[in-house]
Each structure stands twice: as structure tokens, then as C-alpha cells.
Amino acid sequence: MDIQRCKKRKNKKSELNKISYFFKLEDYSNRVAKLFSSAPFGYKKGDCVAIFMENRPEFVGLWLGLSKLGVISALINTNLKGEPLRHSIASSKALAVIFNSTLEPTIGQIKNDLDKVQLIIDADKHSTIGAVNLNSLLKQTYPDNVDCEYSVASEDTILYIYTSGTTGLPKPAVIKQSRYYGGASTFFRAAGLGANDVVYVTLPIYHGNGTLLGIGSAITVGSTVVLRQKFSASNFWKDCIQYNCTSFIYVGEICRFLVNQAPSAIDRAHKVRKAYGNGLRANVWKEFNQRFGIKCLEFYAASEGNCTMLNLDYKVGSCGFKPLLTRLIKNVYPIFLIKIDEQMNPIRDQEGFCIECEVGEKGLLVGIIGNEPTKAFNGYANNPEASKKKIIENVFKTGQKAFNTGDAMVMDRFGYLYFCDRLGDTYRWRGENVSTVEVENQISRFLNSKEVVVYGVEIPGQEGRAGMVSIADSPNSIDLQGLSKKVKEELPSYARPLFIRFTAELDHTGTFKAKKTKLVEEAYNIKIVKDVIYYFDAKIQIYKPLNKEVYEDILSGRIRL
Incomplete structure (x- = not known):
């Protein structure tokens, strides 16, 4: 595995290409593990550290290193500021927040509100707000004999990935080891990609798509990842050509931005075969495919949810598929559309149970909660009330629970599902x-x-x-x-x-x-x-x-x- 980084220097005179091979990332993450397990930190399994960083290889090395101790990394949205930022850090109960130099002023604005949270800056310069310098400490850390008493278990929490949820401020969704590694490898292999592929990641890696599907392809399958600090429509295909990219991750807006660029001689000069992501509208999908010659694998998922769907045969407009067999044997793939009223509450029959939608009928997507990792709902960290609000009780039988996605969809007679609207707040x-x-x-x-x-x-x-x-x-x-x-x-x-x-x-x-x-x-x-x-x-x-x-x-x- 290797991770390539292509980032514009501030003076814009040249491109800075930074290649981080697997052994270098391993060395860096071992240093991180050694540093944070030792004094003065002494972090242990179950503790949490917030990471507030733009896209860079060190971001990955940090949460990998912390995971070796069983320490949870809370990945904070870099667009946040003020109260939403303070709340995000506080809600994770993080003992420290690690940030890079460009985000230091943003942290400085809420410094006085971060009670007992250690400030750590990843920079070569001195901090203006009194933060501990990460680089200086790592240079003094020797990881040759990292003594990690912690052993990884599939049901241990590895990350908090934030979602706005249905109400209120951002909430940290719990990501287990099994969900991260299982989800990352499943999506990548479902797209027909492997270790020899080069994946272009322009999405922020505090986001589920960026860190789970993008970085996860390198960690679980051994692919190469080209990581850009920020999406650039004008440089997108240039980067893909320069780094021999064969795939990229998208949200619908990215594809629209690319389609809206003026036609160019390099539109098909790249080696990209497939793209995978979500939120791609049918009209953009068709034009994108015809113009750039790339197949789009659309999927549906939520960071905290158990409703994961794939559109494996590239049906334009569909976000997933439910095979006929799973509709007959309902416990195999327990994802359903249920009827809702105008207030978006489930409509129940005379016995008090939810009613499954007919083919072609718009309904609320829910996933029956089970003990298996693919059926589990792990909720929001330190927020049982918010977690409870996402659960529908007594779905089709007494005691049965389901995760409420808050999304309305419709299924056609072939089993393809189409996103209609995001309900609620x-x-x-x-x-x-x-x-x-x-x-x-x-x-x-x-x-x-x-x-x-x-x-x-x-x-x-x-x-x-x-x-x-x-x-x-x-x-x-x-x-x-x-x-x-x-x-x-x-x-x-x-x-x-x-x-x-x-x-x-x-x-x-x-x-x-x-x-x-x-x-x-x-x-x-x-x-x-x-x-x-x-x-x-x-x-x-x-x-x-x-x-x-x-x-x-x-x-x-x-x-x-």
C-alpha cells in the first residue's frame, strides 16, 4: 500500500508531491502509538482524541496509530467553527484535539471553551495559542519496540464519524472495527477493483466516504490512494492522468462540477475505469458516462446506519438493488420501505405494526436491527437519547426494532431503489x-x-x-x-x-x-x-x-x- 499526496503550495509556484509508502506510514503510526501511550499522555483503550485536519497522509497515520492503543479518533469537520466545533469536540469526550497550522486560528477562537482538552498542533512552527507541538515530540519518539497490550477486537470502536442526524448539532456516529474493515473492502471489491488500482480521493477524509471507502481501500485491499487536499474541478483530470488513477470516489456534486467544465481534449485521456459514490442524479449520470467513459457504481449507506445498498449493474438513477430472493426470504436482507403519514411517522395496521410499501410506492427506508455487524446500529457516542430517536419499535412483530434512515425511497418491480427525499430535519x-x-x-x-x-x-x-x-x-x-x-x-x-x-x-x-x-x-x-x-x-x-x-x-x- 502507498498513499500519494498532491497538494498545492501556498505560493502556487509548483506542485508538492509527497509519497508515503506503507512502511513509512507504519513507522509514523507506530511513533504515534508510542507517543500517546507514554507520559505525559498515557492514553489507553476507550479514550478519545479529536482530529481536526485537512486532507494529508499524517491524518491517516494519526488515527491508525491511536487505533493500535484502542484509542478512538473523532474526525471533526474542518468547516466547523464556533459553537458547532466546540460541541463536536465536547460530545466525543476527547482528551485532546490535534489540528494543523492552517486551522489554528479556528481552534484559537474556542480555546477558552475547551475545558481540560489538550491542544496539539501538527506543524513545524511554534504555536500561537500554546498548543503542544506534535512534530517535535514525534522526532523524539522511537517506535522500534512498541508495546501495545491492547489487542484489536472486531466490536471495538475505532472512529467517530460525525453526522448532523435528524436534529440538533453534529453527533459522533460510532464506527466499529468490523464495520470499517468489512465495509471498506466490500465496497471496493464490489466495484471490481483491487490492489493494483489507484484511487483518487478529493473528498475530505473526516467524511465517511473519504476515510472509509477512500483510505479504506488502501488499508484493507492494498491499493494506492492519491489524496488531494481539496477538490479542484480544473485540476481533476490532470491529476488523474499524472498519477495514473483508475478510480475515484464521488458525491453527486463532484460529477456535476466536472460535467459543467468546458469540454477538453483530456476528457478521455485518463485511465479511470470506474467511480463509486452516492447522490448522483440521473441526468448528470448519463452525461458523465457518455462524456468521460466512466462507469459509476452508486451506493446507499449512512455512517451510523445498517441500510447499505449497491447498484452493481450501473442502473442509471438507482442507488441500490434488492434481489427477488431477499424479498421472499426477508431475514436475509432485512431492508424495507414502510408507509408513512404526512408528518413522516410510520403508518401502522390494526395490530400496531408497520406496513410494507407496495412496488412503486414511496416510503421510509428502514433496516431491521440484529446482532450481526451488517445489521447492527451502534448509535451515537455519549448520546443515548439521540440514538433512541433513530429506532422504530415493533416494526413487523412485537419487540422487533429498525434503524430509521430518515430517507424516502421507491422501489420498482425489478428491485431497484430510487432516492426520493431526505425527510425530517x-x-x-x-x-x-x-x-x-x-x-x-x-x-x-x-x-x-x-x-x-x-x-x-x-x-x-x-x-x-x-x-x-x-x-x-x-x-x-x-x-x-x-x-x-x-x-x-x-x-x-x-x-x-x-x-x-x-x-x-x-x-x-x-x-x-x-x-x-x-x-x-x-x-x-x-x-x-x-x-x-x-x-x-x-x-x-x-x-x-x-x-x-x-x-x-x-x-x-x-x-x-
Whole structure:
């Protein structure tokens, strides 16, 4: 196994190519294990260390080394800042947070709120916030005789990978050893790839796709991984050609960005045979395949869930397949679509059990929970209440439990499943899950606790749903310039609402929850919405009134948000 890194230097004068062979990564991870098992750290099995880093080989070496001690690595989203970042670190109960120099200012902003958390910087320079220097310590560590009393067991936790979940701030999903190694090798081999393949990884490796499917292909199968710090559409095929890549991992947005690039002579000059990922829309899928000559293996999975599906024969638009045999012998592959009401709650029969959907009927995807690793739901770390909310009780019989994906799908008569929508309080934009509750809390705070409701709306030609917020107030009462500045400073780019609707009052349920169904349906359609709507002008980074001309330009794609 070797991991290649291709990263732009800040001066942009040249490319820095850093090759980390297996034995080098092994040496580095052994140094990490030796360092953190010794004084002054003395970390042991069950402890947790947060890793807050951009894509780099050291990121992998850190969690590999910590795993040799049984120490859990919490992989923190590098887009987070302020309270969401503090919460993510705190919720993992991490004893330390390791970060690289470019993220030092972000950590510095919450330093005083990280109670008893050791700050460790991976850099060659002195820390400006008093963090311990990792590089200096590793240079003084000799790993020849790493004494690890800890023995790896399949049901031990190796990572926390964060997900927004259905409500609230990011939650650490528990990833067991069996899930990581089993999942990584299964996906890679299902794609028909092996040790001789070179996988291009541009997704962040704090993300499940990047670290499990990307880095995991090298760890479990022995492939080569080309790791880029950040996705670049203009350099994508150049990198693939330079490093002889044969495969890459995607989310739907990546394929759309590539399709939207101007046609080039190098569109088919690469050696990429297959790509695997999720969220690829049918229209982009067809164009991508025809233009670049690459087969796309679409799958469905969730970091914390037990519903994993593969589309092995490249059926355009489908995210998975359920063979006829497994539909007849239901305990073989216990993944089902169940009927739900308008409030997204399971509809039950007279005996109180869930009802399976008919072919062609939209329903909620659930996975029956069992003891086997592929059927287990390991929940969220240190959050039993959030874990319980993801479980549906008494599914088809008394005592039977299922994991609630929160995703609506439909299955055709052949067994292919098609993603319809993400239900509940999250939506997906720019390849990231966005918690509506988190964004609502932030914006409400900006507006002195005014009532707001956040939801996702579709924009023609773009994957996922963009953020929209309805505010129960008049635009004349809001400092829109100040709000624009706060949204930009406090929220990751993918979580920033692109539309604002000002309304006299918000409609509520009997339990005082804001009703979102009608708001989602009306979206930013000024032909039917009488309220004032603003949109976020990306060029000048401020909210501006939405008029009919701009509305039509957004629908036609002449204005990109």
C-alpha cells in the first residue's frame, strides 16, 4: 500500500508531491502509538482524541496509530467553527484535539471553551495559542519496540464519524472495527477493483466516504490512494492522468462540477475505469458516462446506519438493488420501505405494526436491527437519547426494532431503489448534510431570538436542496447587511441559507412545531408566494430582493447560487 499526496503550495509556484509508502506510514503510526501511550499522555483503550485536519497522509497515520492503543479518533469537520466545533469536540469526550497550522486560528477562537482538552498542533512552527507541538515530540519518539497490550477486537470502536442526524448539532456516529474493515473492502471489491488500482480521493477524509471507502481501500485491499487536499474541478483530470488513477470516489456534486467544465481534449485521456459514490442524479449520470467513459457504481449507506445498498449493474438513477430472493426470504436482507403519514411517522395496521410499501410506492427506508455487524446500529457516542430517536419499535412483530434512515425511497418491480427525499430535519447540499435545527438556532441568535424555520428547497440542475429560512418579521426590521456578514462568518458555506422569506407569522402544529410542508412546496416561487423573498448574491456576498427576472435566471441556470 502507498498513499500519494498532491497538494498545492501556498505560493502556487509548483506542485508538492509527497509519497508515503506503507512502511513509512507504519513507522509514523507506530511513533504515534508510542507517543500517546507514554507520559505525559498515557492514553489507553476507550479514550478519545479529536482530529481536526485537512486532507494529508499524517491524518491517516494519526488515527491508525491511536487505533493500535484502542484509542478512538473523532474526525471533526474542518468547516466547523464556533459553537458547532466546540460541541463536536465536547460530545466525543476527547482528551485532546490535534489540528494543523492552517486551522489554528479556528481552534484559537474556542480555546477558552475547551475545558481540560489538550491542544496539539501538527506543524513545524511554534504555536500561537500554546498548543503542544506534535512534530517535535514525534522526532523524539522511537517506535522500534512498541508495546501495545491492547489487542484489536472486531466490536471495538475505532472512529467517530460525525453526522448532523435528524436534529440538533453534529453527533459522533460510532464506527466499529468490523464495520470499517468489512465495509471498506466490500465496497471496493464490489466495484471490481483491487490492489493494483489507484484511487483518487478529493473528498475530505473526516467524511465517511473519504476515510472509509477512500483510505479504506488502501488499508484493507492494498491499493494506492492519491489524496488531494481539496477538490479542484480544473485540476481533476490532470491529476488523474499524472498519477495514473483508475478510480475515484464521488458525491453527486463532484460529477456535476466536472460535467459543467468546458469540454477538453483530456476528457478521455485518463485511465479511470470506474467511480463509486452516492447522490448522483440521473441526468448528470448519463452525461458523465457518455462524456468521460466512466462507469459509476452508486451506493446507499449512512455512517451510523445498517441500510447499505449497491447498484452493481450501473442502473442509471438507482442507488441500490434488492434481489427477488431477499424479498421472499426477508431475514436475509432485512431492508424495507414502510408507509408513512404526512408528518413522516410510520403508518401502522390494526395490530400496531408497520406496513410494507407496495412496488412503486414511496416510503421510509428502514433496516431491521440484529446482532450481526451488517445489521447492527451502534448509535451515537455519549448520546443515548439521540440514538433512541433513530429506532422504530415493533416494526413487523412485537419487540422487533429498525434503524430509521430518515430517507424516502421507491422501489420498482425489478428491485431497484430510487432516492426520493431526505425527510425530517436535515437536507443535503454541496455533498454535506445540514441540520435545520442547528441553522435555525444560529440565525435566531443573530436576530435576537426571532422565530425562524429552516428547510431545504430544490434548485433546477443542482443536486440536493439549498437552504431557505422563513422569518416571522418584516425585512425593514432586520439588518440584512449584518445578517449577511454573520451568516458568512458563523456558518459553513454549505449551511448558509440561499433564500430568506419574510412572513407575518408561521403556521404551527398542535405541539407548537412549525409546519414545513407547505413552505417547502412553495419554496422561493414568487409567482405564488406573496411574502417578500430575498436571495443570497454570491458575487457581492449579501442578501438582495428576489424579483421575477432574477427568479427566471435562477431557474434557467443563468444565475448560479
